[in-house]
Amino acid sequence: MGHFVSDSVGVKCAGVEKQQLLRFLCGIGFSGMEQHFHAGDVGLSVGEGMIVLGILFLTAFAAVGFLRLTVKKAWSKKLFHSFSCTFSWIFLALVWVMTCNCFLLYHSSAFEDRYMEQVRSENYSKAELAVLRDYIVVNANELAEQMERDADGYLIYKGDMNQAAVEAMQQVGTDYGRLQGYYPQPKEIYFSELLSQTYMMGYYFPFSMEANYNGTMYIVNKPSVICHEFAHLKGFMQEDEANLIGYLACINSDDAFFRYSGYMGVLNYVEKEFRASIQKSRKEYAKHPQISAQVYADNMFLTREAWQTVEKKAVVSTKTAKKVSNAATTASLKLNGVEEGMKAYDGVVKLLLDYYDGVLYGDVLVTVDAE
DSSP states (O other): OEEEOOOOOOOEETTEEHHHHHHHHHTOOHHHHHHHOOGGGSSSOHHHHHHHHHHHHHHHHHHHHHHHHHOOOHHHHHHHHHHHHHHHHHHHHHHHHHIIIIIGGGGSOOHHHHHOSOOOSSOOOHHHHHHHHHHHHHHHHHHHTTOOBOTTSOBOOOSOHHHHHHHHHHHHTTTSGGGOSOOOOOEEOTTHHHHHTTTEEEEEETTTTEEEEOSSSOGGGHHHHHHHHHHHHTTOOOHHHHHHHHHHHHHTSSOHHHHHHHHHHHHHHHHHHHHHHTTTOHHHHTTSOOOOHHHHHHOOSSOHHHHHHHHHHOSSOHHHHHHHHHHHHHHHHHHTTOTTGGGGGGGHHHHHHHHTTTTTSTHHHHHHHHO
């Protein structure tokens, strides 16, 4: 559900796609509910507020529990009973919403099975991976030179990014039907500096059905992250699928900044796989297009100044916050049946290879090699 800095099989039941069946069982339809009620229509992040209220409630519950143990009075017993009943009903409601808006969707029809007609069961060759990597690098290099920057060389975006993200998703929805329909405004997280210590770029909050993003992170990351979280909102919970959808929404946008963000959003994943495939050979690496100095400069989570602010306000060390966050995210993913944990994000490389099969390589590449 969360999107971090980078370092399913479709099922059908009696002719009805599983995702449709799940929606029926939950008693809600994503497209219908999105249009009639959405926390995304509220200016601030409702989900973030719910988290704060939850922490306050648990603190109060713990205090009441301690009071019940130390004060043997009828009123303390009654107070503890009231808190216990409230907690039980809230817990049941949370489990129901998580089941409908999260757990079940991890096992619904996969984006790849629905929209990619031919998917290879065997591995792709090193040459095909290299073609994909070079394609992304070349496009990123070209777009980097077109971007507007300030006096310090940092990127500038003067448009309405939130609305542009909605339009990018609606545009890609013309090709992929499940992505059509209403999108709420994405929410910048108020506690973004705290979130930055965990290296989290954004998260989808299933209880309010909101796409939240880290407002402190470097601006080049924001379009692809927002579109990634929008993918979750449309029911695609697998992280690799959300990465692919975010990429497709951005690179097909009419906005050059969004296209740049799209390529930058997958660059680290593809570059990592490519370097591993050539065993980090400098000689082999030199045969391919090099990542430009400008792209290297833009390829960051936070600016230097932002990191200084984050560390200055930090209550706990960033190292500790990141370790705890990674452990919690890995546990959450495995609880939802994603056995590879946070490595699931890396799966976008395989999806990209499938997407471009027959376009950048496949029969095309075989013909070139044969010559």
